[in-house]
Amino acid sequence: xxxxxxxxxxGYLLFTVTGRFPExxxxxxxxxxxxxxxxxxxEKGYTGQMAVRDYxxxxxxxxxxxxxxxxxxxxxxPFFIKKYKPRKGLLIGAVCAILIMSILNQxxxxxxxxxxxxIGEESIREALKxxxxxxxxxxxxxxxxxxxxxxxxxxxxxxxxSINALNNIAYVEVREKSxxxxxxxxxxxxxxxxxxxxxxxxTLVSRGTCVVKKGTAVAKNQLLVSAVVxxxxxxxxxxxxxxxxxxxxxxxxxxxxxxxxxxTCLIPNENYTEKSNLNFLGLSIPVKTDFSQAGVGLSVFKTxxxxxxxxxxxxxxxxxxxxxxxxxxxxxxxxxAKNILKKKIATYECFKYKNxxxxxxxxxxxxxxxxxxxxVIYVINKNIALPQKIQVDNEQIDExxxxxxxxx
Amino acid sequence: xxxxxxxxxxxxxGKLPVDFMYNLPVIEFTANRQVTVEGSxxxxxxxxxxxxINTNSMVIAFNGRNLTLKCISPTAIVIDGFITSTEFIT
Numbered sequence: 001x002x003x004x005x006x007x008x009x010x011g012y013l014l015f016t017v018t019g020r021f022p023e024x025x026x027x028x029x030x031x032x033x034x035x036x037x038x039x040x041x042x043e044k045g046y047t048g049q050m051a052v053r054d055y056x057x058x059x060x061x062x063x064x065x066x067x068x069x070x071x072x073x074x075x076x077x078p079f080f081i082k083k084y085k086p087r088k089g090l091l092i093g094a095v096c097a098i099l100i101m102s103i104l105n106q107x108x109x110x111x112x113x114x115x116x117x118x119i120g121e122e123s124i125r126e127a128l129k130x131x132x133x134x135x136x137x138x139x140x141x142x143x144x145x146x147x148x149x150x151x152x153x154x155x156x157x158x159x160x161x162s163i164n165a166l167n168n169i170a171y172v173e174v175r176e177k178s179x180x181x182x183x184x185x186x187x188x189x190x191x192x193x194x195x196x197x198x199x200x201x202x203t204l205v206s207r208g209t210c211v212v213k214k215g216t217a218v219a220k221n222q223l224l225v226s227a228v229v230x231x232x233x234x235x236x237x238x239x240x241x242x243x244x245x246x247x248x249x250x251x252x253x254x255x256x257x258x259x260x261x262x263x264t265c266l267i268p269n270e271n272y273t274e275k276s277n278l279n280f281l282g283l284s285i286p287v288k289t290d291f292s293q294a295g296v297g298l299s300v301f302k303t304x305x306x307x308x309x310x311x312x313x314x315x316x317x318x319x320x321x322x323x324x325x326x327x328x329x330x331x332x333x334x335x336x337a338k339n340i341l342k343k344k345i346a347t348y349e350c351f352k353y354k355n356x357x358x359x360x361x362x363x364x365x366x367x368x369x370x371x372x373x374x375x376v377i378y379v380i381n382k383n384i385a386l387p388q389k390i391q392v393d394n395e396q397i398d399e400x401x402x403x404x405x406x407x408x
Numbered sequence: 409x410x411x412x413x414x415x416x417x418x419x420x421x422g423k424l425p426v427d428f429m430y431n432l433p434v435i436e437f438t439a440n441r442q443v444t445v446e447g448s449x450x451x452x453x454x455x456x457x458x459x460x461i462n463t464n465s466m467v468i469a470f471n472g473r474n475l476t477l478k479c480i481s482p483t484a485i486v487i488d489g490f491i492t493s494t495e496f497i498t
Contacts, residue, residue, distance in 0.1 A: 023454055026480070027451055030480055040476060230416060
Protein backbone atom coordinates (compact mmCIF):
# COMPACT_ATOMS: atom_id res chain seq x y z
CA UNK A 1 0.00 0.00 0.00
CA UNK A 2 2.77 2.41 0.98
CA UNK A 3 4.63 1.48 -2.19
CA UNK A 4 1.55 2.23 -4.26
CA UNK A 5 1.14 5.61 -2.58
CA UNK A 6 4.79 6.48 -3.20
CA UNK A 7 4.45 5.44 -6.84
CA UNK A 8 1.32 7.57 -7.20
CA UNK A 9 3.04 10.56 -5.63
CA UNK A 10 6.04 10.23 -7.93
CA GLY A 11 3.91 9.48 -10.99
CA TYR A 12 4.02 6.40 -13.19
CA LEU A 13 2.87 5.32 -16.64
CA LEU A 14 1.66 2.26 -18.48
CA PHE A 15 3.92 1.38 -21.42
CA THR A 16 3.78 -1.16 -24.23
CA VAL A 17 6.75 -2.69 -25.96
CA THR A 18 6.31 -4.20 -29.41
CA GLY A 19 8.92 -5.32 -31.91
CA ARG A 20 11.12 -8.17 -32.90
CA PHE A 21 13.09 -8.66 -29.67
CA PRO A 22 11.18 -7.32 -26.72
CA GLU A 23 13.00 -9.78 -24.37
CA UNK A 24 16.26 -8.12 -25.29
CA UNK A 25 14.82 -4.82 -24.25
CA UNK A 26 13.79 -6.27 -20.88
CA UNK A 27 17.27 -7.63 -20.29
CA UNK A 28 18.71 -4.26 -21.14
CA UNK A 29 16.42 -2.64 -18.62
CA UNK A 30 17.58 -5.07 -15.95
CA UNK A 31 21.21 -4.47 -16.72
CA UNK A 32 20.78 -0.70 -16.44
CA UNK A 33 18.85 -1.03 -13.18
CA UNK A 34 15.61 0.42 -14.53
CA UNK A 35 12.66 -0.49 -12.32
CA UNK A 36 9.39 -1.62 -13.79
CA UNK A 37 6.48 -3.69 -12.52
CA UNK A 38 3.37 -5.57 -13.63
CA UNK A 39 5.07 -6.74 -16.80
CA UNK A 40 2.51 -8.82 -18.67
CA UNK A 41 3.05 -10.52 -22.05
CA UNK A 42 0.62 -9.62 -24.84
CA GLU A 43 0.22 -10.89 -28.38
CA LYS A 44 2.77 -8.55 -29.89
CA GLY A 45 4.95 -7.69 -26.93
CA TYR A 46 4.62 -6.63 -23.32
CA THR A 47 2.82 -4.09 -21.22
CA GLY A 48 4.15 -2.85 -17.91
CA GLN A 49 4.36 0.07 -15.57
CA MET A 50 7.29 2.32 -14.92
CA ALA A 51 8.23 5.51 -13.09
CA VAL A 52 8.11 8.68 -15.19
CA ARG A 53 11.77 9.52 -14.61
CA ASP A 54 12.93 6.12 -15.88
CA TYR A 55 10.73 6.28 -18.94
CA UNK A 56 12.54 9.37 -20.17
CA UNK A 57 15.88 7.52 -20.04
CA UNK A 58 14.90 4.30 -21.81
CA UNK A 59 14.08 5.66 -25.24
CA UNK A 60 17.64 5.15 -26.40
CA UNK A 61 17.59 1.52 -25.26
CA UNK A 62 14.38 0.93 -27.15
CA UNK A 63 15.94 2.34 -30.30
CA UNK A 64 18.99 0.08 -29.91
CA UNK A 65 16.75 -3.00 -29.50
CA UNK A 66 14.58 -1.90 -32.42
CA UNK A 67 11.38 -2.10 -30.40
CA UNK A 68 8.51 0.32 -30.38
CA UNK A 69 7.92 1.90 -26.98
CA UNK A 70 4.57 3.54 -26.38
CA UNK A 71 3.10 5.24 -23.35
CA UNK A 72 -0.54 4.28 -22.96
CA UNK A 73 -1.63 5.89 -19.72
CA UNK A 74 -0.20 8.39 -17.26
CA UNK A 75 -1.16 8.26 -13.62
CA UNK A 76 -0.02 10.02 -10.46
CA UNK A 77 0.18 13.33 -8.71
CA PRO A 78 2.44 15.15 -11.23
CA PHE A 79 -0.05 14.39 -14.04
CA PHE A 80 -3.00 15.33 -11.82
CA ILE A 81 -1.40 18.69 -11.03
CA LYS A 82 -0.58 19.24 -14.70
CA LYS A 83 -4.15 18.46 -15.69
CA TYR A 84 -5.67 20.96 -13.30
CA LYS A 85 -2.96 23.62 -13.52
CA PRO A 86 -5.01 26.01 -15.67
CA ARG A 87 -7.99 25.76 -13.29
CA LYS A 88 -6.63 27.88 -10.46
CA GLY A 89 -10.02 28.23 -8.83
CA LEU A 90 -10.01 24.54 -8.06
CA LEU A 91 -6.69 24.82 -6.26
CA ILE A 92 -7.87 27.87 -4.34
CA GLY A 93 -11.07 26.03 -3.43
CA ALA A 94 -9.13 22.99 -2.23
CA VAL A 95 -6.81 25.15 -0.13
CA CYS A 96 -9.78 27.03 1.29
CA ALA A 97 -11.57 23.78 2.10
CA ILE A 98 -8.53 22.43 3.91
CA LEU A 99 -8.16 25.71 5.81
CA ILE A 100 -11.84 25.82 6.76
CA MET A 101 -11.75 22.20 7.87
CA SER A 102 -8.67 22.74 9.98
CA ILE A 103 -10.15 25.88 11.53
CA LEU A 104 -13.57 24.36 12.20
CA ASN A 105 -11.89 21.33 13.70
CA GLN A 106 -10.74 23.57 16.54
CA UNK A 107 -14.29 24.22 17.82
CA UNK A 108 -16.95 22.29 19.68
CA UNK A 109 -19.92 21.60 17.43
CA UNK A 110 -22.07 19.37 19.54
CA UNK A 111 -22.58 18.86 23.28
CA UNK A 112 -23.87 15.36 23.89
CA UNK A 113 -25.29 14.96 27.41
CA UNK A 114 -25.96 11.51 28.81
CA UNK A 115 -27.08 10.13 32.14
CA UNK A 116 -29.70 12.69 33.08
CA UNK A 117 -32.82 11.41 34.81
CA UNK A 118 -34.33 14.16 36.94
CA ILE A 119 -32.20 17.13 35.93
CA GLY A 120 -33.17 18.67 32.60
CA GLU A 121 -30.62 18.76 29.82
CA GLU A 122 -31.28 22.45 29.34
CA SER A 123 -30.25 23.30 32.90
CA ILE A 124 -26.99 21.38 32.39
CA ARG A 125 -26.41 23.20 29.10
CA GLU A 126 -27.02 26.54 30.83
CA ALA A 127 -24.60 25.66 33.61
CA LEU A 128 -21.96 24.53 31.12
CA LYS A 129 -22.47 27.71 29.13
CA UNK A 130 -21.90 29.85 32.19
CA UNK A 131 -18.61 28.06 32.91
CA UNK A 132 -17.37 28.31 29.34
CA UNK A 133 -18.54 25.24 27.42
CA UNK A 134 -21.05 25.81 24.64
CA UNK A 135 -21.41 25.21 20.93
CA UNK A 136 -18.67 27.21 19.26
CA UNK A 137 -16.18 27.06 22.15
CA UNK A 138 -12.56 27.00 21.01
CA UNK A 139 -11.10 23.64 21.99
CA UNK A 140 -7.71 25.11 22.80
CA UNK A 141 -9.15 27.37 25.49
CA UNK A 142 -11.23 24.60 27.05
CA UNK A 143 -10.01 23.51 30.45
CA UNK A 144 -12.07 20.39 31.03
CA UNK A 145 -11.12 19.98 34.68
CA UNK A 146 -12.12 23.48 35.71
CA UNK A 147 -15.34 23.25 33.65
CA UNK A 148 -16.29 20.01 35.41
CA UNK A 149 -15.44 21.46 38.82
CA UNK A 150 -17.38 24.69 38.33
CA UNK A 151 -20.36 23.00 36.67
CA UNK A 152 -20.61 20.50 39.53
CA UNK A 153 -20.68 23.41 41.99
CA UNK A 154 -23.42 25.12 39.97
CA UNK A 155 -25.49 21.93 39.78
CA UNK A 156 -25.91 20.64 43.31
CA UNK A 157 -28.05 17.72 42.12
CA UNK A 158 -25.15 16.38 40.07
CA UNK A 159 -22.94 13.98 41.95
CA UNK A 160 -20.38 13.24 39.24
CA UNK A 161 -19.62 14.67 35.84
CA SER A 162 -17.09 13.94 33.13
CA ILE A 163 -16.42 15.76 29.87
CA ASN A 164 -14.57 14.22 26.95
CA ALA A 165 -13.91 16.52 24.03
CA LEU A 166 -13.36 14.18 21.10
CA ASN A 167 -13.10 15.64 17.62
CA ASN A 168 -15.85 18.26 17.59
CA ILE A 169 -18.17 16.65 20.08
CA ALA A 170 -18.09 17.23 23.83
CA TYR A 171 -19.45 14.11 25.51
CA VAL A 172 -20.84 15.09 28.89
CA GLU A 173 -21.62 12.22 31.20
CA VAL A 174 -23.59 12.95 34.34
CA ARG A 175 -24.52 10.96 37.42
CA GLU A 176 -27.16 12.42 39.65
CA LYS A 177 -26.90 12.44 43.43
CA SER A 178 -29.07 9.92 45.22
CA UNK A 179 -31.12 11.25 48.10
CA UNK A 180 -29.91 10.40 51.55
CA UNK A 181 -32.43 8.24 53.37
CA UNK A 182 -33.88 9.67 56.55
CA UNK A 183 -32.32 8.12 59.58
CA UNK A 184 -34.98 7.12 62.04
CA UNK A 185 -34.09 7.69 65.64
CA UNK A 186 -35.47 4.61 67.34
CA UNK A 187 -33.84 5.21 70.69
CA UNK A 188 -35.18 8.57 71.89
CA UNK A 189 -38.56 8.27 73.66
CA UNK A 190 -41.56 9.70 71.88
CA UNK A 191 -45.34 9.78 72.10
CA UNK A 192 -47.71 9.40 69.22
CA UNK A 193 -50.39 12.05 68.81
CA UNK A 194 -53.26 12.64 66.44
CA UNK A 195 -52.42 14.75 63.44
CA UNK A 196 -56.15 15.45 62.75
CA UNK A 197 -59.57 15.17 64.33
CA UNK A 198 -61.23 11.85 63.60
CA UNK A 199 -62.77 8.59 64.74
CA UNK A 200 -60.39 5.68 65.32
CA UNK A 201 -61.03 2.67 63.09
CA UNK A 202 -57.91 0.57 63.57
CA THR A 203 -54.86 0.59 65.87
CA LEU A 204 -51.62 -1.17 65.06
CA VAL A 205 -49.23 -0.61 67.97
CA SER A 206 -45.84 -2.29 67.94
CA ARG A 207 -44.22 -0.26 70.73
CA GLY A 208 -45.70 1.96 73.45
CA THR A 209 -48.96 2.02 75.41
CA CYS A 210 -52.10 2.60 73.34
CA VAL A 211 -54.48 4.94 75.14
CA VAL A 212 -57.34 4.99 72.60
CA LYS A 213 -59.69 2.30 71.34
CA LYS A 214 -61.54 1.59 68.13
CA GLY A 215 -64.51 3.94 67.81
CA THR A 216 -62.98 6.67 69.99
CA ALA A 217 -63.33 10.19 68.70
CA VAL A 218 -60.02 12.03 68.94
CA ALA A 219 -59.07 15.65 68.58
CA LYS A 220 -55.97 17.04 66.95
CA ASN A 221 -52.81 16.66 69.08
CA GLN A 222 -54.56 14.19 71.41
CA LEU A 223 -52.29 11.47 72.77
CA LEU A 224 -52.83 8.17 71.02
CA VAL A 225 -49.86 6.08 72.09
CA SER A 226 -47.83 6.86 75.20
CA ALA A 227 -44.09 6.38 75.47
CA VAL A 228 -44.44 5.40 79.13
CA VAL A 229 -44.51 1.64 79.61
CA UNK A 230 -45.16 0.18 83.03
CA UNK A 231 -43.04 -2.68 84.34
CA UNK A 232 -44.50 -6.06 85.27
CA UNK A 233 -43.53 -5.81 88.94
CA UNK A 234 -45.77 -4.32 91.60
CA UNK A 235 -43.27 -1.59 92.41
CA UNK A 236 -43.30 1.67 90.47
CA UNK A 237 -41.21 0.84 87.43
CA UNK A 238 -41.60 3.16 84.45
CA UNK A 239 -39.76 2.82 81.18
CA UNK A 240 -39.72 5.31 78.33
CA UNK A 241 -39.77 3.88 74.84
CA UNK A 242 -39.81 5.13 71.27
CA UNK A 243 -43.47 4.57 70.38
CA UNK A 244 -44.17 2.91 67.08
CA UNK A 245 -47.74 2.60 65.83
CA UNK A 246 -50.18 3.12 63.00
CA UNK A 247 -53.49 4.60 64.06
CA UNK A 248 -56.14 4.67 61.35
CA UNK A 249 -59.08 7.01 61.72
CA UNK A 250 -61.93 8.38 59.63
CA UNK A 251 -61.24 12.06 59.16
CA UNK A 252 -63.17 14.81 57.44
CA UNK A 253 -61.48 16.91 54.83
CA UNK A 254 -62.88 19.82 52.97
CA UNK A 255 -61.94 21.25 49.60
CA UNK A 256 -63.45 24.06 47.55
CA UNK A 257 -63.49 24.35 43.77
CA UNK A 258 -64.93 27.10 41.62
CA UNK A 259 -65.53 27.92 37.95
CA UNK A 260 -66.07 31.41 36.58
CA UNK A 261 -69.33 31.69 34.64
CA UNK A 262 -68.22 34.76 32.73
CA UNK A 263 -64.61 34.78 31.67
CA THR A 264 -62.36 36.24 29.05
CA CYS A 265 -60.09 33.92 27.15
CA LEU A 266 -57.53 34.07 24.35
CA ILE A 267 -58.55 32.46 21.06
CA PRO A 268 -55.87 32.03 18.38
CA ASN A 269 -56.52 33.87 15.13
CA GLU A 270 -55.10 32.99 11.73
CA ASN A 271 -52.33 35.60 11.83
CA TYR A 272 -48.77 34.66 12.58
CA THR A 273 -45.29 36.06 11.94
CA GLU A 274 -42.16 34.13 11.13
CA LYS A 275 -38.55 34.81 11.97
CA SER A 276 -35.63 32.70 10.84
CA ASN A 277 -32.09 32.63 12.13
CA LEU A 278 -29.05 30.92 10.72
CA ASN A 279 -27.05 29.18 13.43
CA PHE A 280 -23.36 28.74 12.87
CA LEU A 281 -21.00 27.71 15.64
CA GLY A 282 -23.01 29.35 18.39
CA LEU A 283 -23.70 32.47 16.34
CA SER A 284 -27.30 33.27 15.45
CA ILE A 285 -27.57 35.36 12.29
CA PRO A 286 -31.07 36.73 11.50
CA VAL A 287 -32.15 35.78 8.00
CA LYS A 288 -35.82 36.66 7.96
CA THR A 289 -37.71 39.07 10.18
CA ASP A 290 -41.35 40.09 10.19
CA PHE A 291 -42.79 42.87 12.33
CA SER A 292 -46.14 43.13 10.56
CA GLN A 293 -48.15 41.88 13.55
CA ALA A 294 -48.17 43.02 17.13
CA GLY A 295 -49.88 41.85 20.27
CA VAL A 296 -50.02 38.89 22.58
CA GLY A 297 -48.71 35.78 20.98
CA LEU A 298 -47.36 32.32 21.49
CA SER A 299 -44.00 31.53 19.96
CA VAL A 300 -43.16 28.11 18.58
CA PHE A 301 -39.50 27.43 17.92
CA LYS A 302 -38.29 24.80 15.49
CA THR A 303 -34.59 24.07 15.13
CA UNK A 304 -33.12 22.22 12.18
CA UNK A 305 -29.53 21.02 12.06
CA UNK A 306 -27.54 19.74 9.11
CA UNK A 307 -26.94 16.08 9.76
CA UNK A 308 -25.63 14.35 6.62
CA UNK A 309 -24.76 10.67 7.16
CA UNK A 310 -25.31 11.10 10.92
CA UNK A 311 -22.46 13.63 11.08
CA UNK A 312 -23.67 16.66 12.98
CA UNK A 313 -22.48 19.90 11.42
CA UNK A 314 -22.36 23.28 13.20
CA UNK A 315 -24.85 24.70 10.74
CA UNK A 316 -28.60 24.93 11.12
CA UNK A 317 -31.60 27.18 11.22
CA UNK A 318 -34.06 28.22 13.91
CA UNK A 319 -37.54 29.08 12.80
CA UNK A 320 -39.70 31.10 15.19
CA UNK A 321 -43.37 31.26 14.40
CA UNK A 322 -45.45 33.55 16.58
CA UNK A 323 -49.20 32.97 16.68
CA UNK A 324 -51.48 35.79 17.80
CA UNK A 325 -54.59 35.62 19.97
CA UNK A 326 -57.76 37.63 20.30
CA UNK A 327 -59.39 38.21 23.64
CA UNK A 328 -63.02 37.12 23.74
CA UNK A 329 -65.55 36.85 26.54
CA UNK A 330 -67.11 33.47 27.22
CA UNK A 331 -70.27 32.52 29.07
CA UNK A 332 -70.73 29.10 30.59
CA UNK A 333 -74.07 27.61 31.58
CA UNK A 334 -74.58 25.78 34.86
CA UNK A 335 -74.45 22.31 33.31
CA UNK A 336 -71.10 22.93 31.65
CA ALA A 337 -69.74 24.55 34.81
CA LYS A 338 -70.79 21.50 36.85
CA ASN A 339 -69.04 19.20 34.38
CA ILE A 340 -65.89 21.29 34.63
CA LEU A 341 -66.09 21.16 38.44
CA LYS A 342 -66.53 17.37 38.39
CA LYS A 343 -63.46 17.01 36.23
CA LYS A 344 -61.52 19.26 38.59
CA ILE A 345 -62.64 17.17 41.58
CA ALA A 346 -61.72 13.92 39.84
CA THR A 347 -58.26 15.27 38.95
CA TYR A 348 -57.74 16.47 42.52
CA GLU A 349 -58.70 13.09 43.98
CA CYS A 350 -56.53 11.28 41.47
CA PHE A 351 -53.42 13.10 42.68
CA LYS A 352 -54.32 13.67 46.33
CA TYR A 353 -55.81 10.33 47.32
CA LYS A 354 -53.78 7.80 45.41
CA ASN A 355 -54.54 4.92 47.79
CA UNK A 356 -58.30 4.98 47.14
CA UNK A 357 -58.96 5.62 50.81
CA UNK A 358 -61.91 7.95 50.17
CA UNK A 359 -64.82 6.49 52.10
CA UNK A 360 -67.43 9.01 51.03
CA UNK A 361 -67.74 12.45 49.53
CA UNK A 362 -70.45 15.06 49.62
CA UNK A 363 -70.60 17.85 47.05
CA UNK A 364 -72.46 21.07 47.89
CA UNK A 365 -72.86 23.51 45.00
CA UNK A 366 -73.33 27.22 45.54
CA UNK A 367 -73.90 29.79 42.85
CA UNK A 368 -73.10 33.50 42.66
CA UNK A 369 -73.61 35.69 39.55
CA UNK A 370 -69.89 35.43 38.81
CA UNK A 371 -69.02 31.84 39.60
CA UNK A 372 -70.21 28.38 40.52
CA UNK A 373 -68.51 26.91 43.59
CA UNK A 374 -68.41 23.38 44.88
CA UNK A 375 -67.62 22.46 48.46
CA VAL A 376 -66.53 18.81 48.70
CA ILE A 377 -66.51 17.12 52.09
CA TYR A 378 -64.50 13.92 52.09
CA VAL A 379 -64.46 11.17 54.69
CA ILE A 380 -61.06 9.56 54.44
CA ASN A 381 -59.55 6.69 56.31
CA LYS A 382 -55.92 7.45 56.98
CA ASN A 383 -53.08 7.01 59.41
CA ILE A 384 -53.16 9.97 61.81
CA ALA A 385 -50.23 8.92 63.98
CA LEU A 386 -47.78 11.77 64.50
CA PRO A 387 -44.69 10.98 66.58
CA GLN A 388 -43.55 13.70 68.96
CA LYS A 389 -40.38 13.49 70.94
CA ILE A 390 -40.38 13.86 74.70
CA GLN A 391 -37.43 14.91 76.80
CA VAL A 392 -36.64 12.79 79.81
CA ASP A 393 -34.60 14.71 82.31
CA ASN A 394 -34.25 13.89 86.03
CA GLU A 395 -37.37 11.80 86.05
CA GLN A 396 -39.43 14.70 84.66
CA ILE A 397 -41.05 14.57 81.28
CA ASP A 398 -41.14 17.70 79.14
CA GLU A 399 -42.87 17.52 75.82
CA UNK A 400 -41.53 19.53 72.93
CA UNK A 401 -43.84 21.34 70.62
CA UNK A 402 -47.02 20.53 72.57
CA UNK A 403 -49.34 22.90 74.44
CA UNK A 404 -49.55 22.51 78.17
CA UNK A 405 -53.34 22.41 78.06
CA UNK A 406 -53.35 19.08 76.31
CA UNK A 407 -53.84 16.14 78.60
CA UNK A 408 -51.11 13.70 77.60
CA UNK B 409 52.77 -39.51 7.69
CA UNK B 410 51.85 -36.07 6.32
CA UNK B 411 49.46 -35.68 3.38
CA UNK B 412 50.81 -33.82 0.33
CA UNK B 413 49.64 -30.19 -0.15
CA UNK B 414 47.72 -30.89 -3.41
CA UNK B 415 45.55 -33.56 -1.78
CA UNK B 416 44.74 -31.19 1.08
CA UNK B 417 43.44 -28.50 -1.37
CA UNK B 418 41.31 -31.07 -3.18
CA UNK B 419 39.51 -32.06 -0.02
CA UNK B 420 38.67 -28.41 0.76
CA UNK B 421 37.27 -27.81 -2.74
CA GLY B 422 35.21 -30.98 -2.50
CA LYS B 423 33.42 -29.61 0.54
CA LEU B 424 32.30 -26.36 -1.21
CA PRO B 425 28.79 -26.13 -2.73
CA VAL B 426 28.48 -27.17 -6.35
CA ASP B 427 26.76 -23.99 -7.52
CA PHE B 428 29.55 -21.90 -6.04
CA MET B 429 32.18 -24.04 -7.69
CA TYR B 430 30.79 -24.17 -11.23
CA ASN B 431 28.74 -20.94 -11.19
CA LEU B 432 25.46 -22.85 -11.60
CA PRO B 433 22.01 -21.31 -11.20
CA VAL B 434 20.04 -21.99 -8.00
CA ILE B 435 16.37 -22.82 -8.57
CA GLU B 436 13.89 -22.79 -5.71
CA PHE B 437 10.36 -24.08 -6.24
CA THR B 438 7.29 -23.39 -4.10
CA ALA B 439 5.21 -26.37 -5.17
CA ASN B 440 4.39 -25.63 -8.83
CA ARG B 441 3.11 -22.12 -8.18
CA GLN B 442 6.28 -20.07 -7.85
CA VAL B 443 9.89 -20.46 -8.80
CA THR B 444 12.94 -18.35 -8.00
CA VAL B 445 15.95 -18.52 -10.26
CA GLU B 446 19.18 -17.09 -8.90
CA GLY B 447 22.06 -16.56 -11.28
CA SER B 448 20.03 -15.59 -14.32
CA UNK B 449 21.61 -13.47 -17.00
CA UNK B 450 18.49 -12.51 -18.93
CA UNK B 451 15.06 -13.40 -20.26
CA UNK B 452 15.05 -15.12 -23.63
CA UNK B 453 11.35 -15.69 -24.06
CA UNK B 454 8.44 -14.35 -22.09
CA UNK B 455 4.98 -15.64 -22.88
CA UNK B 456 2.04 -16.74 -20.80
CA UNK B 457 2.78 -20.41 -21.49
CA UNK B 458 6.58 -20.41 -21.70
CA UNK B 459 9.33 -18.47 -19.99
CA UNK B 460 12.92 -19.15 -21.00
CA ILE B 461 15.67 -17.83 -18.80
CA ASN B 462 19.30 -17.67 -19.71
CA THR B 463 21.97 -18.53 -17.16
CA ASN B 464 25.74 -18.86 -17.43
CA SER B 465 25.70 -22.59 -18.01
CA MET B 466 22.28 -23.41 -19.48
CA VAL B 467 18.89 -22.18 -20.58
CA ILE B 468 15.97 -23.04 -18.32
CA ALA B 469 12.45 -23.17 -19.78
CA PHE B 470 9.38 -23.15 -17.57
CA ASN B 471 6.16 -24.33 -19.20
CA GLY B 472 2.75 -23.75 -17.69
CA ARG B 473 -0.30 -21.51 -17.57
CA ASN B 474 -0.58 -17.80 -16.75
CA LEU B 475 3.11 -17.44 -16.14
CA THR B 476 4.24 -13.98 -15.15
CA LEU B 477 7.52 -12.44 -14.11
CA LYS B 478 6.80 -11.25 -10.63
CA CYS B 479 10.16 -9.76 -9.91
CA ILE B 480 13.27 -9.22 -12.00
CA SER B 481 16.69 -8.14 -10.84
CA PRO B 482 20.01 -8.37 -12.76
CA THR B 483 20.83 -11.73 -11.14
CA ALA B 484 17.49 -13.20 -10.02
CA ILE B 485 14.00 -13.78 -11.38
CA VAL B 486 10.76 -14.80 -9.67
CA ILE B 487 8.12 -16.51 -11.82
CA ASP B 488 4.52 -16.85 -10.74
CA GLY B 489 1.85 -19.09 -12.23
CA PHE B 490 0.91 -22.73 -12.71
CA ILE B 491 4.11 -24.53 -13.74
CA THR B 492 3.59 -27.84 -15.52
CA SER B 493 7.13 -28.71 -16.63
CA THR B 494 10.70 -27.49 -16.56
CA GLU B 495 13.35 -28.02 -19.23
CA PHE B 496 17.11 -27.63 -18.97
CA ILE B 497 18.75 -26.91 -22.30
CA THR B 498 22.51 -27.17 -22.20
